[in-house]
Amino acid sequence: MKAKNISKIFWILVLVAIMAIPSIAFAQKRGGTLVMLVQPEPPNLAAYTTTSAPVGMVAAKVYDGLAEYNFDLKPVPSLAESWDISPDGKTITFKLRKGVQFHDGKPFTSADVKFTVFEVLKKYHPRGASTFRDVTAIDTPDPHTAIFRLQTPAPYLMMALSGYESPMVPKHLFENTDIRNHPNANKPIGTGPFKFVEWNRGQFVRLDRNANYWKKGQPYLDRVLVRFIPDSATRTAALEKGEAHFAGMGAIYYSDVRQLEKLPHISVTTKGYEMSSPIVELYFNTKKKPFDNQKVRQAISYAIERQVVIDNVWFGFGKPATGPINSNFAAFYTDKVKNYNVPNGIEIANKLLDEAGYPRGANGIRFEIVHDLTPYGEEWRRFGEYVQQVLERLGIKATLRYEDVATWLRRVFTTYDFDLSNNWIQNLADPVIGIHREYHSNSIRPGTVFVNCTRWSSPETDRLMDQATVEPNPAKRAALYHEFQKLVVEAAPVVWVHELKFSTVTHKTLKDAVVSPLGVFSNFDRAYFDK
C-alpha cells in the first residue's frame, strides 16, 4: 500500500515535470488582460484614412501590414513572407503568407492587397497618395503573389508597409461601399493578433485574442483593454495603482514619468520611437520681416541653448538636434553641418543681429515679435517662456500667444499669420515621407497642415530631394541627403532644438510590449505577463 502510494506520488511528480517543460521552454505565459492608456480618445478606428496617433495605437493591434520593422529600421516579413526588388527598382514582388484569415473568417489574398493600395490608401489615406504615388499597377497572378509595378524606383515605399502606416483591409467588406463613411471605421476587421469586440465611448475599447492568428500560439495575452482617462494626473495614478499597465507617447507627463520611474513596480523605456523620430523645432516665417533675413534666423539658432531646454522643459527626455534629419537615421544623418550649439551663442547672435541691420534702439530693443505656441501640452508654454527670455537677452521683445488647435493650425499652415512658432514634427520612416514635406517648394501648400510653413525653399535643395526620392543606391542616396542637410542648416529656416525622446511607462510584470521601432504602434503579439 505504502509502496503504491510512493509510486503514485512519483508518477504525479513526473507528470508535473512534463507539464512544466513547455512553460520553461517558452518563458512567455499565456493569458492576462493588458490595460493600455491612450490619450486622447481616438475619434474612430479608421486607420486606413488617418495617421492620427491615438487611432494608430489602437487599430495597429487589429490590422497587419505587409511588413514589420526591426530596430535596424529594416523591413521584416509580416503578411508578406518575402519580397524581391528588381535591380532597376521598378518591380517589387511580394510573396504573401498562406492561410491568413481576416477576423470574419475570410482568407487574406493578393486581391486584398491590390484593393487596399489602389482603392483605399491611395485615395483616402493622408500619406497614401504620396507613399504609393509611383505604383502604377499591382499584378496578382495568384492569390499569394502581389507584384507592384512602379514608374520610378521608390526606395521609401519599403519603409511604409507596417500595419500602422499601411493597414491591409478586407476587400470583401469594403468593395463597392463608401469607404469614407464605412461602418468598419468604428469596428475594424483585420488580420491582426487582436479582434475588435466593443467600444464603449468615453471609457474603453476591448480587443480580444485572435485564436486563429497566423503566428501559431500567439498572441499570449487574452485581451487588450484600451482605456481613456482625460486627466494626466489620474493616468499617472492609475499606473501607480496598477489599474493600467502600459502608457506611451506623452500619455504620462514628463515630470510624472520621472516620479513613476522611482517606483519598484514600474519600468520606463525610451525605445520604440525610432520610426517616428520627432524633432522639437522653432519655425520662422521666412516671408516676413525680420525673419526673411538669414542672419536673423541664424542668430536665434545660436541663442537657443539646447541642453537647457532638454533638462528644464523636457526633464531630460531629449538629445540636441543638429539639423532636419534625426540621428536615428544612421544611413542619412550627418553632423558635418553648421553648428549652432556653441557655448558663446548669445554673443554670436548679438553680433549677427547688428550685422543684419537690426541695431538696439534707445530702450535696448531691436524689434518686437509674437511667438506662437503649439497647443499640444504644457511643455510648449514652458518652452515658449524660455524662448521669450532668450530673445530678451538679444534685445528682441516677444509676446506669447496660445490658441486652440484649430486656430493655431489655421494661423501657421493656412494664413501664415505668424512670426515664430514652436512645434514638433515626426521624421517618420523615411525622409521622403517625413522630411521633404517640411522643406520642398512643392510642399508650400496653404491649407495643408504639417507641411512647409516657413515657406523657405531653394532650387538646389529641391533638386537634391527629387534625386534622393528615386535613387535606389543607398550610398548615393545618403550623399544627396548629406549635401541637403548642409544647405538647409546654413539657411536656418527652422531652429532644430532637440530630438524628443518619448517614453513608454509599463508595469514591470509586462514583458516584450515594446519590440519594434514602431513601439506603441506595433501589435503586442509577443507581449506577456510574467507574474
Added chain:
Amino acid sequence: MGRKRFRYILRRAAQAVPVLLAIIILTFLLLKLAPGDAAEVLAGEAGSASPEYMAQLRQRFGLDKPTHIQLLAYMKNVLTLNLGFSFRHSMPVLELIMGRIGPTLLLMGTTFTLAIGFGILLGMLAATRVNTWRDSLISILSLVSYATPLFWVGLMLILVFSIRFGWFPTSGMENIAAFHEGWNRVFDIAHHLVLPAITLSLFYLAVYTRLMRASMLEQAGMDYVTTAKAKGLTERRITFKHILRNAVLPVVTMAGVQVGGLLGGSVVVESVFGWPGLGLLAFESLFARDLNLLLGIFAFSACLVVAINLSVDIIYTFLDPRIEVR
C-alpha cells in the same frame, strides 16, 4: 386643475420652440466665427495631409458650401428630428449622445441628491443654532468647499483614498477587466461613483447650505412664525411644519436653474475621474470643431433645461398651493 395644468404644459412647450431655434442659430454662427474647421483639426491630429485629402474632407463634411446653405441644411435636419452625423466619429450624433446620457444622469442624479439633501440638512442645522459654534463650523466648511477648485479636490481624493488607502478605484465607471454582471456590476459602478459624486457635490452642497440657512433665517422672522409661537406650538413643529416648507422654495428654484447646467456635464470632474459624461464630449467636440455633434448636444441639453424648468414650476404648485399655473 388637471386640464389647466395640461394646457399650461402645452403652451410652455410651444414657447420653447423659438428658444431652441434661436439657440441653434446662435451657436452655429458663433462656432462659424471660430477660426479653423473640422478638416484642419482632423488633419492636424493625423500629423500630415495632402491638399487633395483636405479638400476631400471639406467636401465630405459639407464645409465647402457657403455658411447660410450649411445652416439651412442643418435646420432642415433638426426640424425633422435628425441631429445629423458626426464625421469625426463616423457615427450618428444621437447615438453618441445616448451613449453618454446614462453615465451623465447617474453622476448628476447622485450629485444632486447628495447636494440638495445634505445642503438642506446642514443649512437647517446652521440656522436653528445661529451664531453658535455649529453654525460657524458649517459656514466655514461650506465656504471652503465652495472656494476649493474641483480638480484639486478630485486629485486629492484620488491620492488619499485610492492610492494611499486603496479603498476606491482611481477612475472610470466600472472595472472593465472584471466583466461583472447583475448586482455585482451595480455595486462595482456604485464603488466607482463614490469619489466623483463626492467631488462634484461638495461644490453644490456649499451653495445650497448657504442658501438654505439664509432662507430659514428670513422665514423665522416672518409674522406667521410669531403667530405660531403665540399659539404655543413647539419649536420643532414650527421648524419642520412651517419654516422648512417655505424656506425650501428658493433652494428648489436654484436647483432648477443649476440642473440644466449639470446635465451639460462637468468637464472638470469627468476628466479627472475619466467619467464618460456629456460635458467631456461637448468639450472635445468644441476643440475638434465637430459642429454637428456640438449643436446636437446643445439642442439636446436645451430641450432638457426647458423640460426641467417646466417641472420645477409644476413642483412649486405642490410645495406651495398658493402658487397657481396660468
